[in-house]
Amino acid sequence: MDSILIINIKQLVGIQENINLRYLKGKEMSVLNIIENAFLYVENELIADFGKMEDINLEYYNSSKIEDAQGKLVLPTWCDSHTHLVFAGYRQNEFVDKIKGLTYEQIAANGGGILNSAQLLQKTTEDDLYQSASRRLVEIMKLGTGAVEIKSGYGLDTVSEIKMLRVIKRLKENFNIPIKATFLGAHAVPQNFKNRREDYITEIVEKMLPQIAAENLADYCDVFCDRGFFTIDETDKILSAAAKLGLQAKIHANELDFSGGIQVGVKNNALSVDHLECTGKEEIEVLLKSQTMPTLLPSTAFFLGIDFPPARLMIDSGLPISLASDYNPGSSPSGNMNFILSLACIKLKILPEEAFNAATINAAYAMGMEKESGSITKGKQASIIITEKIENYTYLPYAFGNHYIDKVMIRGEFV
C-alpha cells in the first residue's frame, strides 16, 4: 500500500506536533490532543498529514485509496513495552494453586513458577517456540498493539537464553510490527545453581552477555531485582557489565518488596523500571531526578491479587508513568492492552487521558521508540487503531472486556 486517506474521522486522538517529544509527566499526562471530524493521510508507512475535514484538499490526495471512518475514532496503536510472549507452555495448574491460596513465592519455592517455565522451554525446539510466539504476536496486533518489547528469561542457561533471543530475532525479521528484544537471564536462579548463585551471575556476566552482544541479539538487559530473586549487588553487577557492552537496563523492580530495585535501576541509567507495586516517597524522589520511565503492569497485580502500584501518587508527584501488559504464562496470561487501560482507570485511579498517554507515547519511550511510534505525529510510523462506531475515547477503557476495534494498521499495512 503506497498511500491511504482516512476521512470523516469522528475523533483523531493522541496528536503530538513535536516529533522530538520524549514523554509526558505529571499534569501533562492528563492532556490528550484531539481533532474532531478529521482526516489522516498515510504515505509510505508514515503519517504524512492530518487535519480538520473542512481543511482537506481532496485533489491533492486524488491518487490515494480512501477509507471512510464515519462515526469512528482513530488513535495511535498501543505500545507494549514489557512482555514475555516467547514461552513454551501455559501454567493453568498454578492458576488453580493460586485459587487454593498458595502465593507466587510459595509456588516458586516448590519449583514452579519461572523454573517450571524454564524446564519446559529448555525441552522445546526453536521452531515450536517461534510458532507459538508468532500466534501470540498476531493476537496482540489484532488487539491494537503496534510496537512491542519481548524478553528472554525462561531459558536460564546460555543455550536456551540464546535460543529465546533467536526466536525474537526471527519475529523481528518476519513481522511488520517493530520489536525490541531484552535479555533477562537474571529472571530466576536456576535449580542447579541454587547453592552457588554467584556462579550463575558469573555465567551471565562472562558467558551469556558477551555472546549476546557479539551476535547483536538484544537491545536491553533486564534483571528481576526483588525479594527472593536477585539482590541489589547482583543486579548492579549484571547491569554494569551489560552497559559496558552497550545494553541499556530495563528492569523488574519493587514488585514484591521495597527492595531497592528502583534505586539500583536509576543508578544504572535504566530506560525503565517496571512493576513498582512497592513504591514510596523515597523511590519517587529518586525517580523524579532521573530519565527512567516508571512502568506499571496492572494486570499482574490483578491476576496475583497483590496491591496495585500507587500510580495516582506518582503522577501527582510529577512523574511520568507508562503501562504494559507483562504478557507471560505465570502472572499475566493476556497481552490485551485494551484491558490494561480499563484496569489502569478502574484500579490505579488514573484518568482515561492519563491511561492513553501512558500506553502510547510514554510506553514508546520505555522501549526507546518515541521517535517512531506512540502518537499521531507527521513523520512517525502509520500505526493506528480505527475503532468501531463509538461515542468518544472514554468509552474504550469504560467498556472493559471488549475492545471495539474495527481495524488495526501497523506501519501503513492493515493487520
Ligand SMILES: [Zn+2]
Ligand atoms: Zn515481567
